[in-house]
Amino acid sequence: MTTATTDTATLAAPADAIGAPLLELRDLQMHFTARGDGWFGRNDHRIRAVDGVSLQLRAGETLGLVGESGCGKTTTGRLITRLLEPTGGQVLYQGTDITHLKEKDLRPYRRELQLIFQDPYSSLNPRHTVGAIIGAPLRVHNLVPKGRELDRVRELLEVVGLNPEHYNRYPHEFSGGQRQRIGIARALAVQPKVIVADEPVSALDVSIQAQVMNLLEDLRKEFDIAFVFIAHDLGVVRHFCDRVAVMYLGRVAEIADRDALYGTPQHPYTQALLSAVPDLGVVRGGAPKTRIRLAGDVPGPMDPPTGCRFRSRCWKAEDVCATTTPPLRQVGDGQAAACHFAGPLQESATAVAA
Numbered sequence: 001m002t003t004a005t006t007d008t009a010t011l012a013a014p015a016d017a018i019g020a021p022l023l024e025l026r027d028l029q030m031h032f033t034a035r036g037d038g039w040f041g042r043n044d045h046r047i048r049a050v051d052g053v054s055l056q057l058r059a060g061e062t063l064g065l066v067g068e069s070g071c072g073k074t075t076t077g078r079l080i081t082r083l084l085e086p087t088g089g090q091v092l093y094q095g096t097d098i099t100h101l102k103e104k105d106l107r108p109y110r111r112e113l114q115l116i117f118q119d120p121y122s123s124l125n126p127r128h129t130v131g132a133i134i135g136a137p138l139r140v141h142n143l144v145p146k147g148r149e150l151d152r153v154r155e156l157l158e159v160v161g162l163n164p165e166h167y168n169r170y171p172h173e174f175s176g177g178q179r180q181r182i183g184i185a186r187a188l189a190v191q192p193k194v195i196v197a198d199e200p201v202s203a204l205d206v207s208i209q210a211q212v213m214n215l216l217e218d219l220r221k222e223f224d225i226a227f228v229f230i231a232h233d234l235g236v237v238r239h240f241c242d243r244v245a246v247m248y249l250g251r252v253a254e255i256a257d258r259d260a261l262y263g264t265p266q267h268p269y270t271q272a273l274l275s276a277v278p279d280l281g282v283v284r285g286g287a288p289k290t291r292i293r294l295a296g297d298v299p300g301p302m303d304p305p306t307g308c309r310f311r312s313r314c315w316k317a318e319d320v321c322a323t324t325t326p327p328l329r330q331v332g333d334g335q336a337a338a339c340h341f342a343g344p345l346q347e348s349a350t351a352v353a354a
């Protein structure tokens, strides 16, 4: 096991010889304040939704962002697209610091950084026709000459596999899968370089999910768009992503090239997540069909454990895990894990395995 400590931002994209990152998050934080009333007046709490995330994304690459509910995936996606202003750290796009840009200055970046939402229905205005919905960004960003807008809308509908003559229909006239295609067409309209897809298929019927995933895959290849693909479980992103970052309680637990992450996961949390995915149930190096059942629930982001956040559920935890936060460290080629004892799954895991 390699244990050299390196700068976390560098580790996040080890194969960066290809070129400067398109997008970079440096020690990004988003702490929300929850207002509360206590016996002696206001009793506000800090919610550490994202708490020190460093990542890099190269042009055209797909990065999966995976973790249990509440670990900060959506918040990270909204920070990347600057729908939220971070409370700490930096967002760099093509080397420019866009962390605290005001709306007017953000406008050119808004075009390049698009978000596709989980629920295609609530993100589409029910009173607007599909033509108006897809045409709006074309107008806002002045992307087509006057009079050519409808042609472009038709073209986009065709690209996402919808009937181009349905531009005058309303969102409720489409199925769930078709509505997600409308959301994708709207994102594509501005020719983005990065699309953050926040669980884009989890609200759809299983039979439709593969079709929408295939569409995203085709678009990625055709338009060379970089994707940040958010999902709950590692099964969904496996075929779609070049690299995968596993998040736990606002931080990156492990980030690695796909084959390394699925083949030789080094962080206990990744090993547990992988063991829960049907068909991926065998973690290489572990006992056959080892299913790791994590003890307890995810602690809340208001009061995360000291040291390593995963320690309250980790079978490898030792004293140092409570006192010292493990930094993201290189543990293999293109692989980094935030664990003092990162390494392949050993027999000790069977203590918590069913």
Ligand SMILES: Nc1ncnc2c1ncn2[C@@H]1O[C@H](COP(=O)(O)OP(=O)(O)OP(=O)(O)O)[C@@H](O)[C@H]1O
Pocket (backbone or CB within 6 Å): 032, 033, 034, 047, 048, 049, 067, 068, 069, 070, 071, 072, 073, 074, 075, 076, 232, 301
């Ligand atoms: N605007 C907000 N104000 C206060 N707390 C927030 C806000 N947005 C998110 N949170 C909290 O931040 C944490 C992370 O939320 P986030 O939505 O990013 O998680 P997630 O990983 O996307 O979860 P899920 O898988 O359920 O979508 C949660 O505890 C959530 O309740």
Ligand code: SF4
Pocket (backbone or CB within 6 Å): 267, 268, 269, 308, 309, 310, 311, 312, 314, 315, 316, 317, 318, 321, 326, 338, 339, 340, 341, 342
């Ligand atoms: S640092 Fe300690 S508690 Fe955290 S994952 Fe590693 S072994 Fe487990």
Ligand SMILES: [Mg+2]
Pocket (backbone or CB within 6 Å): 073, 074, 075
């Ligand atoms: Mg979410």
